[in-house]
Amino acid sequence: MNKVIHLDDKQIVEAVIDESGLHGELRRHLFECPDCRAQKEVLAGDLARFGQISREQAHLNYRKPRIVGQRAGWFAPVWRVRPALGLGLVFATFLALLLYPPAMKRDRLYTQEVVYNEMVQDAKFMTEIEKLEENPLPRFYVNMEDQGEQEGDAQLPGARMDKGPTHDGESRDG
Amino acid sequence: MNPTQGLESEILRPGAVQLSALVERAREGDGDAFEKLMELHQDEIFRLVFFRTRSKIDAEDLTQDIFMSAFKYLPQLKDSDRFRPWLYKIALNRVHDFHRKNKLLAYFGITEHRDETDVADVEPHLNPGALDTVIRKEFWSCVKQLSKKFSRMEKEVFFLRFVDDLNLREIAQTLGRSESAVKTHLYRAIRKFKEDSALSGFLRGEQHGE
Numbered sequence: 001m002n003k004v005i006h007l008d009d010k011q012i013v014e015a016v017i018d019e020s021g022l023h024g025e026l027r028r029h030l031f032e033c034p035d036c037r038a039q040k041e042v043l044a045g046d047l048a049r050f051g052q053i054s055r056e057q058a059h060l061n062y063r064k065p066r067i068v069g070q071r072a073g074w075f076a077p078v079w080r081v082r083p084a085l086g087l088g089l090v091f092a093t094f095l096a097l098l099l100y101p102p103a104m105k106r107d108r109l110y111t112q113e114v115v116y117n118e119m120v121q122d123a124k125f126m127t128e129i130e131k132l133e134e135n136p137l138p139r140f141y142v143n144m145e146d147q148g149e150q151e152g153d154a155q156l157p158g159a160r161m162d163k164g165p166t167h168d169g170e171s172r173d174g
Numbered sequence: 175m176n177p178t179q180g181l182e183s184e185i186l187r188p189g190a191v192q193l194s195a196l197v198e199r200a201r202e203g204d205g206d207a208f209e210k211l212m213e214l215h216q217d218e219i220f221r222l223v224f225f226r227t228r229s230k231i232d233a234e235d236l237t238q239d240i241f242m243s244a245f246k247y248l249p250q251l252k253d254s255d256r257f258r259p260w261l262y263k264i265a266l267n268r269v270h271d272f273h274r275k276n277k278l279l280a281y282f283g284i285t286e287h288r289d290e291t292d293v294a295d296v297e298p299h300l301n302p303g304a305l306d307t308v309i310r311k312e313f314w315s316c317v318k319q320l321s322k323k324f325s326r327m328e329k330e331v332f333f334l335r336f337v338d339d340l341n342l343r344e345i346a347q348t349l350g351r352s353e354s355a356v357k358t359h360l361y362r363a364i365r366k367f368k369e370d371s372a373l374s375g376f377l378r379g380e381q382h383g384e
Contacts, residue, residue: 013364017357018342043368049377050367051336053313058221063234065216065241067208 005029007036015040016047197254208248212241215258219265222338226269236272240265259347262340266330266348316373323366331356332363 007015007030015022015030022030030036193214199207219240224233243264251260321329327349334340334348342360346353367373 009365009368013361013368016364017360021357043364046374046377047336047364047367050317050373051339053377054225054317054337055221057310057314058217058224059230059233062220062224062230063238065212065238067205067212067241067245 006033007039012036012039012043016044193257194254197248197251197257201248201251201254208245211257215261216241218338219261222262222265223269225333225337227272232272236265236268240268243268256347259340259344262334262338262344262348263350313376316370316376320367320370320373323370324363325359327359328363328366331359332367335360 007026011022011026015026019027019030030040193211196207196211196214200211216237220233220237223236223240224230227233227236240261244261247264251257324332330349331345334345335342340348342353342356345351345360346356349356
């Protein structure tokens with residue numbers, strides 16, 4: 001008479017973890033033996049019940065996660081995607097503005113238009129200098145000088161005698 | 175065929191093939207596909223985080239953070255079949271970071287630190303009757319006692335298998351261990367679970383009580 005060898009505790013646990021991992025003979029026995037099968041199902045049931053009660057504890061009304069800005073794609077600002085790339089872009093823009101020819105003042109000195117304007121200004125300046133060399137006083141002073149000369153001639157002694165009484169109404173001769 | 179209709183049918187039957195197709199679409203930048211993936215996994219990820227942080231607010235923030243990371247790094251996922259373990263790996267890493275940060279803050283007295291090895295001490299919110307509250311508290315007391323007997327890896331493997339419902343391969347991929355190593359840890363954890371008469375008694379009593 002063949003003695004029936006049931007699965008021990010260790011083999012029951014192994015069967016619960018992964019039944020296919022059991023040796024072929026043991027697996028066949030587990031399939032045929034109701035006692036061993038029941039032991040396995042009790043343990044598996046306890047574990048399943050444990051999981052079920054644990055899962056029931058979790059909140060159902062929690063704040064659902066949201067992916068913000070996921071649709072931005074290529075239109076997402078570059079500094080949000082790659083900060084280093086954003087900084088590089090800003091630096092490159094700054095450098096481009098700095099080196100842009102119209103932004104550089106020294107280049108303006110060498111344009112044809114600027115040189116021509118400067119020549120015209122120089123010519124005007126030279127004309128003024130020449131005029132000043134001929135007559136350094138301004139026109140106002142020149143006019144005043146001419147008038148003063150005429151008045152001065154009138155006040156000479158000879159001219160006063162010819163022209164009659166003095167300012168007090170009396171004749172010097174009288 | 176309308177592509178949206180196709181998507182809906184996939185959501186109704188989220189098998190492995192359909193899930194892979196969704197992951198592929200999401201990797202190619204399909205926002206709708208990623209939203210569907212999020213809808214499929216958000217409850218389980220929130221639950222995973224909630225049991226490990228014991229705070230609804232922290233769990234909500236971390237869940238948000240986990241999906242943002244998943245969205246950001248999804249193009250780097252090589253095998254779309256591994257999406258679930260990959261997502262769980264991100265979640266576990268975020269939870270570990272959270273506990274590490276809390277531990278540091280607790281060291282400086284800024285916040286109260288809860289040990290990561292503790293199990294959730296949650297307030298029951300479903301059927302909040304007095305009897306239910308007592309039963310739940312008893313359950314969590316038993317689980318807490320059991321959890322103290324586990325090593326860190328045993329606890330991780332045990333909860334991933336029976337609470338988070340991952341299979342052996344997924345657990346191995348999530349934790350970056352071999353399947354045989356996972357089986358060994360799980361074997362030890364189940365032996366401890368089986369020897370815990372208080373929890374076994376509670377579970378059978380609860381089952382008969384229903």
